[in-house]
Amino acid sequence: MTAITEAPVAPGRVRGRVWKNLLHNPMGVTGGVLLLIVLVAGIFAPWLAPYAPSEVHFTTPFQQPATVGFALGTDDLGRDVLSRVLYGTRTSLEVGLLSVLLAVVVGVPLGLLSGYWRWLDAIVSRLTDLMLAFPFLLLAVGLAAINGGGLGNAAIALGITNIPAMIRVVRAETLRMKDSDFVLAAHTMHAGPWRILGQHVLPNAASAIIVQATVIMPAAVLGEAILSFLGLGIQPPEPSLGIMLSDAQQYLFRTVWPGVFPGIALALICLGFNLFGDALRDALDPRSSR
Numbered sequence: 245m246t247a248i249t250e251a252p253v254a255p256g257r258v259r260g261r262v263w264k265n266l267l268h269n270p271m272g273v274t275g276g277v278l279l280l281i282v283l284v285a286g287i288f289a290p291w292l293a294p295y296a297p298s299e300v301h302f303t304t305p306f307q308q309p310a311t312v313g314f315a316l317g318t319d320d321l322g323r324d325v326l327s328r329v330l331y332g333t334r335t336s337l338e339v340g341l342l343s344v345l346l347a348v349v350v351g352v353p354l355g356l357l358s359g360y361w362r363w364l365d366a367i368v369s370r371l372t373d374l375m376l377a378f379p380f381l382l383l384a385v386g387l388a389a390i391n392g393g394g395l396g397n398a399a400i401a402l403g404i405t406n407i408p409a410m411i412r413v414v415r416a417e418t419l420r421m422k423d424s425d426f427v428l429a430a431h432t433m434h435a436g437p438w439r440i441l442g443q444h445v446l447p448n449a450a451s452a453i454i455v456q457a458t459v460i461m462p463a464a465v466l467g468e469a470i471l472s473f474l475g476l477g478i479q480p481p482e483p484s485l486g487i488m489l490s491d492a493q494q495y496l497f498r499t500v501w502p503g504v505f506p507g508i509a510l511a512l513i514c515l516g517f518n519l520f521g522d523a524l525r526d527a528l529d530p531r532s533s534r
Contacts, residue, residue, distance in 0.1 A: 262524075262527045263527075265523075265526065265527035266524065266527045269523040269526065269527065271519045271522065271523050272520060272522075272523025272526075272527070273523075275515070275518070275519025275520030275522075275523060276516075276520050276523075277516075278512055278515060278520075279517065279520055281512070281516075282333060282337070282509075282512060282513050282516055283337070285330050285334075286330070286333045286336070286337040286338075287334070287337075289331050289334040292330055293324075293326065293327035293330045293331060294313075294315075294326065294327060295324040296327065297324075297327050297328045297330075297331040297481075297483040298323065298481040298483070299323060299327070300321045300322055301318060301321075301324075302321070302322055303322065304318055305318060305319070305320050305321060305322045306318060306319070306320065306495070306499050307322075309325075309501055314326070316329065316505050317499075317502070319491060319492070319495075319502040320491065320494075325488075325501065326505075327483075328488055328506075329506055329509050331483035332483045332484050332485040332487075332506060332509065333485070333513065334483075335395065335478055335483060335485075336465045336468055336469065336484075336485055336509075336510070337465075337513075338395060339395060339399045339464060339465070339477075339478075340460075340461045340462075340465045341461075342396070342399035342403065343399050343403040343406060343460065343461075343467075344403070344457045344460050344461055344464065345403070346400065346403030346407070347403050347406040347407050347409075347410045347457075348410065348457065350407050350410075351406075351407045351408075351410025351411045351413075351414060352410065352446075352453060354368050354407075354411050354414075355368075355410065355411040355414025355415040355417075355418060356414055356418050356441050356445060356446065357441075358411065358415045359416070359419045359422065359445075360418055360422060360437060360440075360441060360445070361437075368411065368415075369415075372408040372411050372412060375404075375405075375407070375408045376408050380405050380463075380467070381467075381470065383404075383405050384402055384405050384467050384470075384471060385471065387400070387401035387404060387405075388401045388471050388476040388477060389476055393471075393476055393477055393478065393479040394477075394478070394479060395478055398467075398468050398471050398472070398476075398478065399464075399468075401467075401471070402464045402467045402468060402471075403464070405467070406460045406463065409456065409459075409460070410453070410456055410460070413452050413456045414449055414452070414453065416452075417448070417449035417452050418441075418445055418449065421445050421449070422445075426444055427440055427444055430443075430444055451528035454524065454528070455521060455524055455525045455528065458517050458518075458520060458524060461517045461521075462513065462514035462518055465513050465517075466510065468484070469484070469485050469486035469489065469510055470486060471486065472484040472485070472486025472487045473486040473487070473489055473490045474490075475490070485506040485507075485509055485510050488502065488506040489503055489506055492506070
């Protein structure tokens with residue numbers, strides 16, 4: 245009797261299934277719309293902002309929202325809150341993307357090597373456990389204090405704190421696929437370990453890496469806001485949502501608007517990435533059959 249083998253699924257068909265699952269997921273659509281709004285606001289901030297983020301209007305401090313010329317009001321120095329929120333969103337996205345890039349560039353290779361070679365796994369796993377032993381905020385604050393403030397240093401500090409999670413995700417995927425049929429078949433064809441990792445394991449682990457990146461992104465955005473709030477991240481007069489929250493707390497009994505809008509912006513960024521990330525994880529699951 246001839247053995248019946250299942251035909252491989254075409255990449256185009258897989259992409260179609262993923263998009264179909266995303267479009268049928270209300271939370272995924274909501275997250276996608278929020279991300280689109282956030283990305284447009286951040287990318288086109290120089291064109292959407294009515295003023296420069298550090299432009300001061302000493303004659304119009306603490307203006308209420310919907311004031312003529314200031315849609316979201318002004319802060320204690322008369323700076324336009326809308327312009328600063330737009331530029332602060334841009335800064336948050338830049339720090340988040342740089343942090344994700346660092347975590348991927350460092351964490352993915354280490355995870356692949358750790359999962360494929362057991363002798364190396366012991367070393368990488370112990371280093372990962374050592375980094376995870378430090379609380380996220382403590383490690384990020386320590387690295388930022390050592391390297392100094394600024395966008396680049398904040399991104400490096402947050403990227404380093406997210407490397408262990410990326411290593412563990414990629415390591416788990418590598419261990420799962422190491423003894424799979426297609427890897428064993430590659431061994432029988434005398435494929436070397438680098439070819440197996442690059443052409444077989446890494447492409448099949450891409451979905452897990454993408455999902456983990458959507459988890460890292462909102463954590464990095466919140467981390468940047470925390471560091472800037474504490475004075476260890478973006479430095480004034482550069483716009484940052486964390487700096488806006490730090491400045492607004494001094495005038496809470498006079499007006500709350502300069503702190504409300506950057507808080508809403510942070511919530512929308514994190515909510516969008518979390519909703520879209522959860523939907524993307526479900527859509528990339530091969531067991532999903534919408």
